[in-house]
Amino acid sequence: MTDTRADALEILRTLVGRDDAAFHEGQFEAIATLVDARKRALVVQRTGWGKSAVYFVATLLLRRQGAGPTILVSPLLALMRDQVAAAARAGVRAVSINSSNAHEWAEVLQKLRDDEVDVLLVSPERLNNPSFRDEQLPTLIARVGLLVVDEAHCISDWGHDFRPDYRRLRDLIAEMPAGVPVLATTATANSRVVTDVAEQVGVSTGSTTGGGVSTGSTTGGSTTGGGVSTGSTTGGSTTGGTEVVTIRGPLARASLRLGVLRLPDSRARLAWLLSHLDELPGSGIIYTLTVSAAEDTARMLREAGHPVRAYTGQTDTAEREESEGMLKRNEVKALVATSALGMGFDKPDLGFVLHLGAPSSPVAYYQQVGRAGRATANADVLLLPGVEDEAIWQYFATASMPSRHKAEAVLGALAAHGGTPLSTPALEARVDLKRSPLELLLKVLDVDGAVHRVTGGWVATGQPWAYDEDRYERIAAARLSEQQAMIEYERTSGCRMEFLQRALDDDTAVACGRCDNCTAAWYPSGVAEEAAAAAAASLDRVGVALEPRAQWPIGVASLGVDVRGNIPVGERLGAGRALARLTDLGWGGPLRDLFAIDAPDAPASATMMAACFRVLADWGWDERPAAVVSVPSRRHPLLVDSVARALAEAGRLPWLGSLDLVGGGPVGTPGGNSAYRLSSVWDRFAVGPALAEALAPFAGRPVLLVDDLADSRWTLTVAGRLLRRQGVAAVLPFALALRS
Template sequence: MTTEADATTALRRLTGRDDAVFHDGQLEAIEALVDGHRRALVVQRTGWGKSAVYFISTLLLRQRGAGPTLLVSPLLALMRDQVAAAARAGVRAVAINSANPHEWEETRAKLAADEVDILLVSPERLNNPRFRDEQLPALVDRMGMLVVDEAHCISDWGHDFRPDYRRLAELIAKLPDDLPVLATTATANARVVTDVAEQLGAEGEVLTIRGSLARTSLRLGVLELPGARDRLGWLLSHLAELPGSGIIYALTVSNAEDTARLLREGGHAVRAYTGRTDPEQREELERQLKDNEIKALVATSALGMGFDKPDLGFVIHLGAPSSPVAYYQQVGRAGRATDNADVLLLPGREDRDIWTYFATSSMPSEERAAAVIDALGDETLSTPALEARVNLRRSPLELLLKVLDVDGAVRRVQGGWVATGVPWTYDRERYERIAQARAAEQQSMLTYEHDTTCRMEMLQRDLDDPTASPCGRCDNCTTPWYPTGIDAEATQAASSTLDKVGVEIEPRAQWPSGAERLGVEAKGKIPPDDRAEPGRAVARLTDLGWGNVLRELFAAGAPDGPVTDELLGACVRVLKDWGWDERPAAVVSIPSRSRPQLVDSLARGIARIGRLTDLGSLDQVGPEPRGGPGGNSAYRLADVWGTFAVGPALAEGLHDLGGKPVLLIDDRVDSRWTLTVAARELRRAGAGAVLPLALAVVA
């Protein structure tokens, strides 16, 4: 039989349809891989059938004696769906990832027995020392094909760049020229396509198959509403009217959780799905959505690439992603196997602030990179040990280590990381270009929100799709298809949710490891008699309701001034709902040089309204803590260690209280070490329970 005939048979088995035929480009890609042993890049819209290409190609290559396919896949959800889809095609697929370590030995045994057709791994697995040094070389020797799914992640210019993906270029360069390599993505503009093609092989050697990215099933719209109250009110009013089940995207974890709670209280079957959701629970939530047991998941970008529900009826965004490319990727979850699906963007005032926060937190700096390389020296250090030597939190440190590893400056080994000694230079020009590209993407997203051009056409143009043309379905091509009215009761319910105050501040119970190296004479558990009690803040800075007020208050360059009556009233409500074991008898504030009026007026206001003794503030006995964002626990603790003291007047006031509880007032809380150190000084000076109260929690 011919490759076309064999491939068609496999396609019909995969789809379960005897009349199934290939989409334009699918058979071309399969023949290039199976017959030509070529390197190919497939850029096609979500739902086109990119997975069918590599499943069928794997099946045909295996029938012809080739070894197993190595499929690099970015997300656990994507892996689960791919394993299930492969089984339908008669392809034996297994995965090695962080969620199934109990299956690794069995998987290795199956590989050794040649009982695996496709091995799925994450890009991070490629740098696991044992996998990289012991298993990958043998696998490469037997490999029949390499597949890189969501290949835009390879590129610096991709909207979801992941440093570990850059290692694939090194792996590809070591492969035999006649080993088939396939890269697939649905979200790549011309610059990303060129970048990925260059990493797949020499110019002219890579077959690029690119089709129209138009999604004819999607009905796009943008509804601008005055504020978060109105957006949530709209959802409460109209969620039940949306077709089928779907996804409601939020920009932050707290927004997703608060929105899900509001909708559940309104009688809607929804659940939150975020980066804080346990892996086992994620799988169950995905199943519930696929089986239409719930109306929607209220999700962050944690539910993105690879989640496959062909009949997903709608995607709603509460706040816009920072680029049209990322937006296209997320809305592409809807309408994959249906004629109609609704997509609506509800942009928010806070979107740009959130974009800025995530953009600045993801870029490595020259100073931090040099500090990491110097700290490693000739030693092998674990990530926690290294964290104690450089002023970086765990997540940014891990990201920076990956970048430096890919650049060859450090290497992951058993037990941690080592410096390679290879000279490393900070590529300032590259990062400046990336920052400029990100800014341009943000501007394009704003254009998408406000322009009168066809919305699908705008998304296609942002992806450099030459077939971009009006869709005839969106609210710009026709008239708004979505209702704009909001039920008064829904507005009131949304207002009540947004007006809720009170976020718990969990007390620190353990001194950070490595702090003694920075001059902190404390380690191990914090003695109970030195600890603060669980505290409260009005809200998180990322919250939809009070978060807007607090972000303006703490914005860069915002002037200091007395606390407003509105915020003071919110604090009073927090105190009323606190539920402490014993009512506080006095107020003590933490000194502030950046916002002295705010903190002082807040403390005096609380004391006046609550009829509490105002004991003033702790003394500042050292340089003012920097208190800036970032930095790990050891450095943040060292920054405030020894900077506060209980002066004579405060000591006398605490003595007069006879061990009664005190409120400890601060403006905002980030690492919690300022509160921890201040509480320790107060407890040692005779205070009873120390109850922290702040206006805002940073994260």
């Protein structure tokens, strides 16, 4: 046994707490590549194989040789917490710098200066934080002993979870001293993603334009030459890259028992869950595609006595951490989660993963089900697809793609500001994009070199930039192909694990002998009668809060709307209600049909109005409205008129009519950011003479204001302000639907 292998094995056994622990095939080869050869490695191995052991063992070996600390780029706070805890077990001094521990940063930086840190965990976004990038990162790069890129498929916009900030790692690698090893790891990458990641990891040091990479391939513990050889030409010259050794193993998960159960609708799926959740082994994760679906499902299960919690991107950070701990300690049966609970969450004995609705690709699905059965002989994985899945896939696929028009608008706004930084909120008043897609677009432009983040905001670099339409069209086509593959996974009569392996280009794929197609359906398909009734009642629940706006959007004055700061209390809406969100599991479906682009305008059905009456009956307002007014609608005049009149009749209230449209009504299109949405409806409504006369007897009394669909809430805010200025004491908004 070589000295390196003996030392590495000793560290591994300390890490896992077992004197008989041995390396999995490929683990030591990866360690030796980093420690002895000081090369770059890309490790593509199934979840639970032990990728973290590679970089922790390599770190300690390199530190013993006098190397500086490891920089570990990690995408999620949950992943960081698990990695810090795992490092401590191996005697690795690991610390993190992230958005949740700002109070610890000074202490962490001092430990780095004192060389008391073995591993520094940072998010890819932190690498572009101006103070960290300009003040701490140069010193770290000069001292770095190993760079680790965890969940490296995020580098590739061909991957299922692309994060633009990961692209910055190419430049970071190029700036590192020669001879510093680099490790990239992932469990979910097909051949196209592997090639893309290897090209970026293989960029030459000392050159930010680096190009080609020659990758070797290691499978089953033996290194073989060959693999992929590519070159990249920049400015008419070809620049050779640095060798990247790719260590790729079989992705089969022998512990997982896969299945797909197709049920007719959300009611049947929830009824199945109520009937059979307790029969699933141990504790697990129930994935949903939307935040509202996670929250609604968790509420329904809790009301039925099941110990579950919701976990989404909107969940408070402290609550997320608490929920993760409860699941790990088996204090809950399940977390009902969106994809926010994904990469890096480590519970080795997770007993099941169930999906209410399918992810958009087999690759993304493999990544999520990989949470289960990491250290157990058996775990159950069941997919319950929904009829709404494809519409949700399409929304997210298009939301993440940059638009030429929007990109050019952002660059134009920054250029027009003459080099002075513009904050993201200030840019919102100049470009009609909501905050999240605007931030995503800025990151893409930053990685492309067209913009730069500085203290105070963003500036244009002045470097030439062209919209890569061909690339984005190819990515869009690839995502459509992946969506079709997910549908094929649901419908295949062949082995499901083999299907997933082949989707990740694993040529070792063979039938698993465990899934529902290899054997028989291992899950029940029936539902208990009382569960069906409970699911129906849960889905029939009505009424969601419609929160009033309290502040005018920043920068809206630049769009010709002379307001700023807080909305005067005397001009604000009161707290309102909507029948449901478009994304809700229950009434969301009928409402999505109602507001579909090709749906005809028609009066609301008797069933829908009965649901609206229940919303008003449960409202609990301080003072009952004295009259009803409606917002004029260009797309759904019959619908809004029918709802307003029916509510007035049911409540024995006078319907006073509708506000007037001015100049044809609101301009622009739905969506976009707050500043643009407000400017599109400002001065576009008026209280006409007839309505003003009808309102006069109700001065000092509340009025119910009826609209069809609330998105930004600025239409209701502007209309309500006009009514308040007519002397109405309170305006209580009611909408059939909230967009989200």
